[in-house]
Amino acid sequence: MGSERTLLSGEGITEKVGELAAEIRKRCGDDRPAFVGVYTRGVTLAKRVKEALKEEWPDIPLGTLDISLYRDDLDDLQTAPKLESSDIPFALDGTRVILFDEVMYTGRTTRAALDVLMDYGRPARVELAVLVDRGNRELPLQPDYVGLKVETKVGDYVAVQFVEDDKREGVYLTD
Amino acid sequence: MAETEIKSRKDLLDIESLSIEEIEYLLKTAEPFKELFRRSVKKVPTLRGKTVLTLFYEPSTRTRTSFEVAANRLSADVTNFAVSTSAVVKGESILDTIETLQAMRTDYIVIRHGASGVPALIAKHTRASVLNAGDGFHAHPTQALLDAFTVREVYPETEQKRILIVGDILHSRVARSTSTIMRKMGMEVGVLGPGSLVPEGRPDYMKSFWNWEDALAWKPDVVYLLRVQMERQEQQFFPSLGEYHRVYGLTSERFKRVEGAGIYLMHPGPVNRGVEIVDEAMAYERCLINQQVENGIATRMAALYWLKPGEENER
Numbered sequence: 001m002g003s004e005r006t007l008l009s010g011e012g013i014t015e016k017v018g019e020l021a022a023e024i025r026k027r028c029g030d031d032r033p034a035f036v037g038v039y040t041r042g043v044t045l046a047k048r049v050k051e052a053l054k055e056e057w058p059d060i061p062l063g064t065l066d067i068s069l070y071r072d073d074l075d076d077l078q079t080a081p082k083l084e085s086s087d088i089p090f091a092l093d094g095t096r097v098i099l100f101d102e103v104m105y106t107g108r109t110t111r112a113a114l115d116v117l118m119d120y121g122r123p124a125r126v127e128l129a130v131l132v133d134r135g136n137r138e139l140p141l142q143p144d145y146v147g148l149k150v151e152t153k154v155g156d157y158v159a160v161q162f163v164e165d166d167k168r169e170g171v172y173l174t175d
Numbered sequence: 176m177a178e179t180e181i182k183s184r185k186d187l188l189d190i191e192s193l194s195i196e197e198i199e200y201l202l203k204t205a206e207p208f209k210e211l212f213r214r215s216v217k218k219v220p221t222l223r224g225k226t227v228l229t230l231f232y233e234p235s236t237r238t239r240t241s242f243e244v245a246a247n248r249l250s251a252d253v254t255n256f257a258v259s260t261s262a263v264v265k266g267e268s269i270l271d272t273i274e275t276l277q278a279m280r281t282d283y284i285v286i287r288h289g290a291s292g293v294p295a296l297i298a299k300h301t302r303a304s305v306l307n308a309g310d311g312f313h314a315h316p317t318q319a320l321l322d323a324f325t326v327r328e329v330y331p332e333t334e335q336k337r338i339l340i341v342g343d344i345l346h347s348r349v350a351r352s353t354s355t356i357m358r359k360m361g362m363e364v365g366v367l368g369p370g371s372l373v374p375e376g377r378p379d380y381m382k383s384f385w386n387w388e389d390a391l392a393w394k395p396d397v398v399y400l401l402r403v404q405m406e407r408q409e410q411q412f413f414p415s416l417g418e419y420h421r422v423y424g425l426t427s428e429r430f431k432r433v434e435g436a437g438i439y440l441m442h443p444g445p446v447n448r449g450v451e452i453v454d455e456a457m458a459y460e461r462c463l464i465n466q467q468v469e470n471g472i473a474t475r476m477a478a479l480y481w482l483k484p485g486e487e488n489e490r
Contacts, residue, residue, distance in 0.1 A: 066207060069219040069220070069221040069249075069480075070219065070220055070221070074221065077183075078182060078483070079180050079181065079182055079183060080181070080183050080204070080480055080481045080483075082200070082203070082204070083203075083204050083206075083207040083208075083480075084207065085206065085207050085210055086207065086210065087210070115220070119214060119215075119216035119218075119219075120214055120215070120216070121215065
């Protein structure tokens with residue numbers, strides 16, 4: 001392991017979540033979207049943004065997705081990933097959906113998440129919101145809403161930690 | 176990142192060799208699979224490009240179909256190796272059959288065989304993951320897993336709960352595997368059956384009863400009726416089916432007591448109505464038999480998801 005650098009502090013995360021919320025509010029206008037978080041921390045991110053928007057939109061529907069069954073690298077793993085419940089508790093057909101993931105990297109998670117979503121129904125449109133875009137894409141996919149854009153090398157490790165899921169809060173880069 | 180790392184295994188041959196953590200993992204993993212059945216698209220791409228071969232040396236429509244549906248929903252290609260029409264009847268040995276299967280590059284083999292230990296033998300000689308779908312009187316691990324999953328749906332805390340297994344315990348791999356898993360989950364296991372059908376060397380933890388009166392007085396939470404397996408009894412262990420029903424079957428009178436006490440009913444299927452179980456019990460709201468069928472698909476998906484075949488160049 002190399003050295004660890006803090007990209008965002010806890011307050012930094014709160015600030016970025018506020019910016020994501022404001023941008024989503026501005027671009028969606030009267031078309032209230034539904035949120036879908038990708039396990040684990042994408043779900044937490046979606047909840048945070050929903051919380052930030054509770055004045056304007058008190059009841060944004062929130063769904064969760066586990067993409068494990070749609071991964072393209074299962075053959076390379078020695079351990080079958082633990083599965084979480086995917087749950088889309090609203091009618092997806094015709095709905096504007098914002099997909100949340102904490103970090104965007106190769107784009108493979110997003111590809112998988114889109115496939116899962118399409119197996120649940122036919123949303124009117126799907127957009128992607130991420131807290132951190134660390135570049136190094138392997139697929140032609142880009143996020144619509146980005147908290148922090150950061151240049152990284154392949155092999156660097158970017159960890160988003162939320163107090164709900166981890167012991168501390170912040171975004172860290174290990175090279 | 177998963178907190179609990181449960182390493183994949185190559186084969187699923189019995190319940191005895193599974194750790195409690197592995198059992199927990201499989202039961203937990205079956206839950207999201209069951210949720211898939213409520214989606215409009217019930218299929219996931221997890222095993223796309225993989226092949227599953229079902230090899231049944233004993234007839235079984237239910238178990239084979241359940242495995243096929245499970246494999247299909249994981250997007251695997253399923254081939255049924257029809258044993259009766261194959262070279263097996265021409266005297267080809269099991270190892271020759273394996274050689275053939277090996278050449279077909281199958282990734283998972285689901286096997287049922289009348290002789291105990293055949294799945295283990297096949298597992299040793301192939302890179303494919305082997306799932307035992309019942310061998311002799313030995314084991315039927317996926318049945319045990321689906322039974323455990325079903326009990327957990329009605330009793331999330333299984334500790335100290337009581338299950339009474341009724342029937343032909345001696346000839347039942349279901350009784351063996353299911354009692355083992357229930358025991359591992361902290362349940363108390365009682366057995367009731369004709370004296371000649373309760374094995375002498377049964378494990379100490381099993382409490383045996385000789386009549387329904389005593390068995391119901393023990394206050395079981397679940398009554399698990401085994402199927403009378405006419406085909407697996409070379410000698411007659413009880414005089415007639417009517418006699419079996421009268422003495423060990425769930426008769427109308429016994430069903431009323433079961434219903435009154437709110438005891439759950441299970442059966443591995445297919446049911447011999449009027450032998451193990453009286454007709455009206457099938458419509459009882461705490462009869463879990465149909466739930467067992469649905470859960471069978473989810474738990475078999477979990478098993479297929481968990482197992483990892485050996486490397487391509489391995490044997």
